[in-house]
Amino acid sequence: MPEPSDKLLAVRAGEGDEAAFELLVRRHSGPLLSLATRLLGSRADAEDAVQDALVSAWRRLPEFRADAAFSTWMYRIVTNRCLNLLRARRPTQDLSSVPELSAPEHAASPVRAAESTEVVRALSDALNGLTPEQRACWVLRELHGLSYEEIADVTRISQQAVRGRIFRARRYLTEAMGAWR
Amino acid sequence: MAVGMNPGSPGDGPDRDDETPHTNHTPDPQDTPHTRPGGQHADHAGHEGDEILLCGRSLALVWEAEEPDEHTAACPYCRQALAGLGVLDRYVREARIEPEPPAEAITARVMDLVRTELRPGRMLPLGEPADDAWIAEVAAAKVFRETAESLPGVFAGSCKVMPIDPAAARRSLLPGGQDHRGPMRVSLELTATLDWTVPELAALVRQLVADAAREAVGMDVAEIDVSVVDVIGDGLGDALGDEPPLSRDTRERRDR
Numbered sequence A: 001m002p003e004p005s006d007k008l009l010a011v012r013a014g015e016g017d018e019a020a021f022e023l024l025v026r027r028h029s030g031p032l033l034s035l036a037t038r039l040l041g042s043r044a045d046a047e048d049a050v051q052d053a054l055v056s057a058w059r060r061l062p063e064f065r066a067d068a069a070f071s072t073w074m075y076r077i078v079t080n081r082c083l084n085l086l087r088a089r090r091p092t093q094d095l096s097s098v099p100e101l102s103a104p105e106h107a108a109s110p111v112r113a114a115e116s117t118e119v120v121r122a123l124s125d126a127l128n129g130l131t132p133e134q135r136a137c138w139v140l141r142e143l144h145g146l147s148y149e150e151i152a153d154v155t156r157i158s159q160q161a162v163r164g165r166i167f168r169a170r171r172y173l174t175e176a177m178g179a180w181r
Numbered sequence B: 001m002a003v004g005m006n007p008g009s010p011g012d013g014p015d016r017d018d019e020t021p022h023t024n025h026t027p028d029p030q031d032t033p034h035t036r037p038g039g040q041h042a043d044h045a046g047h048e049g050d051e052i053l054l055c056g057r058s059l060a061l062v063w064e065a066e067e068p069d070e071h072t073a074a075c076p077y078c079r080q081a082l083a084g085l086g087v088l089d090r091y092v093r094e095a096r097i098e099p100e101p102p103a104e105a106i107t108a109r110v111m112d113l114v115r116t117e118l119r120p121g122r123m124l125p126l127g128e129p130a131d132d133a134w135i136a137e138v139a140a141a142k143v144f145r146e147t148a149e150s151l152p153g154v155f156a157g158s159c160k161v162m163p164i165d166p167a168a169a170r171r172s173l174l175p176g177g178q179d180h181r182g183p184m185r186v187s188l189e190l191t192a193t194l195d196w197t198v199p200e201l202a203a204l205v206r207q208l209v210a211d212a213a214r215e216a217v218g219m220d221v222a223e224i225d226v227s228v229v230d231v232i233g234d235g236l237g238d239a240l241g242d243e244p245p246l247s248r249d250t251r252e253r254r255d256r
Helices: A005-013 A016-040 A043-063 A070-089 A111-128 A134-143 A148-155 A158-176 B057-064 B070-074 B076-096 B103-115 B136-148 B166-173 B200-218 B237-242 B248-255
Strands: B123-126 B133-136 B154-163 B186-192 B221-232
Touching: A005 A016, A005 A043, A005 A070, A005 B154, A016 A043, A016 A070, A016 A134, A016 B103, A043 A070, A043 B103, A070 A134, A070 A148, A070 A158, A111 A134, A111 A158, A111 B076, A134 A148, A134 A158, A134 B076, A148 A158, A158 B057, A158 B076, B057 B076, B070 B076, B133 B136, B136 B154, B136 B186, B136 B200, B154 B166, B154 B221, B186 B200, B200 B221
Parallel strands: B186 B221
Antiparallel strands: B123 B133, B154 B186
């Protein structure tokens, strides 16, 4: 059974079709909530950010040009909102206050689920040590699988700057996770 | 510790990354104490903030390479750097497969807010002049889209309803504009599966929309523009493999 494309739904939503917008929200709010949670480190803050971003998207859809993918556009709105929140939160903790962690060794063991949660929490703690901009680029690349080009589009910086931020984030995280000393 | 400052030889790094470095860089507070940034060696570094391994390779480029080359595979400094990234990658893999947080609540909250927002839309005339009856363009468009989507494999996109008279159309675009009575034009965009040919689909939708305008809405629609802007599921029938693509004749017979 074919589904209407994001592009078609975005055009309809831009003309005031609430049902089309609701389909878009159902499709995208899960990944957007993941992104915001990973950027902000707090589910409650993430829900507020994504809700505000989606309502703002509804207001701006009449001007939305369908030459950009709806998902990229939403990633941009959510990322910007999260970056503003993170910048307002600065300063972040410094490296010395991040607990050193050991690597996940038994990823296939029966207690995997519990360990997985631990691993994710450890990574989430370490992300607090990055600058908001590094964090955004690294999360979009490593956890959401965006290309350098897409990240440059979302964050409106050059691809070279994206690569620089991701490198510095990796450099910091390998250190913070005790992976390389 | 394998990492240290070494200028290396200028030709050492792969030249695919030989891009102009940007200049407004502020050093990060997280530069680690036992390494130094390689920014001043940006002629062969991946980007500023890069570090140069003791073997002379750029750490950024070693990490970004899809596959280790001959040097990296044999070099203890490069291999140690890759092992460090490999440990981080194990965390990343775990984090990636975390289930998405449930989004039903947020969808409901967003839609509640959206439905309470008034978007001042265009009002269009209905029936006879004496009726003084009007309908929001959004509501008329909803009827026309649903009419088109009653056909299998068809989705309706943009649907604009406007007076045919250009001056009246301009006035109707003003907020609250509803001073015009007269014949209307419906412009409807469709996407459809390859089961349809464009002419047969356009003709059928024009007929259905004309019927709906007259019977369901009560609007004087004199022109209906239908354009098929996209196809859905290109090759879908082939992918299923059990049904050969229909010839045009078969399609037309089936759909009548």
